[in-house]
Amino acid sequence: MRFTVGRVGSLISGRYELKEHIYTSNMSSVLKAWDYKEDRFVVVKISTDTVQYSNLVECLKREAGALSRIDHPRVVRVFDSGNIGPSHFIVLEYIHGTNLANYIHRHGRLFLDAAISVGIDLLEGLEAIHKEGIVHRDLKPENLITTRIGVKIIDLGLAVSTPAAEQKMDPLDSPGMVSGTPPYLSPEQAQGSEDLDARSDLYACGVILYELLTGALPFYNFKKDGQIFKYWQGRLRPFWEVSPAVDVPDKVQAVVWKALAVDPKDRYQTAEEMRMALLEVMEKYVTIPLP
Template sequence: MLAAGTVIAERFRVLRSLGQGGMGAVYEAEQLGLGRHVALKVMHPHVASAPGFTERFQREAQVLARLRHPGSVEVYDYGLDSGFLFLAMEKVSGETMDSLLMREGALPVQRAVGLAVQVLEVLEAAHVLGIVHRDLKPANLFLEPHPGGERVKVLDFGLAALGGELHARLTQEGMSVGTPGFMSPEQMRGQPTDGRSDLYSLGCVLYELLTGFPPFPVMPSAEIVVAHLYKPVPAFHEVRPDLSVPERLEAVVRKAMEKLPAARPRDATAMREELLAVLAEPVGPPPLPKKRGEGKKTERGLGGARHEVSVPRPVPGAAPVAVLVPQHQEPAGNTLVMSLAACGFQAWVASEAEPWQAFGALLVVADGRESLAWARTLAARPGSPPVLLCGPADDWDLVTGALEGGLFDFVPLPLDPIDLTRKVSRAQKLKR
């Protein structure tokens, strides 16, 4: 993490952290001389040191700078300074689609499809330039207020995996590139990707916008990978029997999520045209308005009838969360407990002697390989709640060891409140 006040390349002063992912960290920074605030993405050293990465990064940054579209983020500058590989981009305001889903649950058909169409317009422009996003997910889709209505901004374009050759190399080295819940099967296998991989990811996003749930919810990340590789996508009525989604729309979503790229729409233009055709169909009178934040919506039946339903969302459950820490990691355990409390959970630092049945989830603070073995032992105990390992985001041996070793999930540090809430809520739901 870079401290506030750090100056990069003599022209960008770091102001505060905006977030961190597997490939790098993003900061709000001031562009000296212009006084402009930018989003500064700085790649993690272990990523930037990969053979050929710097050259590929620079070539990709040049291509991204040519991607001029209202729905893409403008690139201002890039470079390498004192070992830090950075990219300066337009700073956007608003909220992520992930935050919207957490607050409101499933969206009305017209709104969900309209947002997906906006993303496809950006993908069309990007794919023409040979840019494949490879990490489309609600957290990378930003909703920005606009006079004509909300506008989607696609973030992190092309930076999740810079080219098929590099992606394959990083995957072979055990690095998780992308997000398992939204990755295409070919990307999970480390195979070359094209624009149809982005269509698969967008299909996953649209599935969640329409149902309130990802295609394969409430399961460890390793099992999500298996599901995307081999399992059929659940029908909408299996996940939300209360919904009335046009069959033609569900067919478009399922086509985008076909396992084989050749079975998906041929390109972003074709998928956009299919969705626009769905929007053009009469669907009855508009839904009744809902109060902001209620997590409810008015669904339209095919015959025009209205009925109000509650939208299930991943929210903190009643069962408390136990936090286990090594003896010298008490401060980290207390910080995690406070973070859980801020997200609405009951949590405390527990001992192994406490009855497991009382807890909805168990978080183990990582302290090297010994903690991984400890967490696996706890997860194997009869009656144990789902166990999540909490550790550094850039410790890939720890991440892959947790997901392959029978644990429910991995919670990366620094903590992301939305990610923490989702994973612990899913663990509690599994326990129930």
């Protein structure tokens, strides 16, 4: 039985008037709302089916808890949370910008300097997230919003705390359960490892950066409806093969390949280390904001 919440026009907690749907899934509804107390637009995320998806309330509480520990311009802010009957809601910063996945879909690959700028912004946000002992676990273009002043990371619903001991006690994951979105899963995450750390997020950054530079994924044999554990086992697609007309400098390619190493020990060990590598190659290019 579905508990219907999130009707446009309704008022939550006496202050948030729901104005329009942003998107709705089986698990949650995300709506633009007006906050009468602060006179600003916000985003309200509400669990929509707490019977079929019994962990949704805890998932939203976890997202609110993770975001409440982070105060950084590259990470979406959380303002409030509460309950509506059996459902839970969180109130988030409303970001004026474009979903990066939609941007890629409309425009294809980014220019080199813009792609590197996005990567640097993403890694700045990850530094703040990882500093709080949190692993995002679901980095992908859909969870990045581009604005005129940079990129913001959203949706920490799958985030977990480190060290690994805390992950193993996480009640939202069953042993061996795979959380996240192919093809942005690191090899260890795709295998259901319980010992994820920041390097798993850096693998996802490598996939995203490759996609920004080429407009395609770096895997030969990835199928969205196929086995998610196999796509990373084969060779990675060289840049020249995907975009023969695009000249991606060797130093930029080297950053991507290191982030995409199968063994976490061979990747960048921190977001700061990867960001500094991008800043080094960025010195040769002029940074421009995304339109």
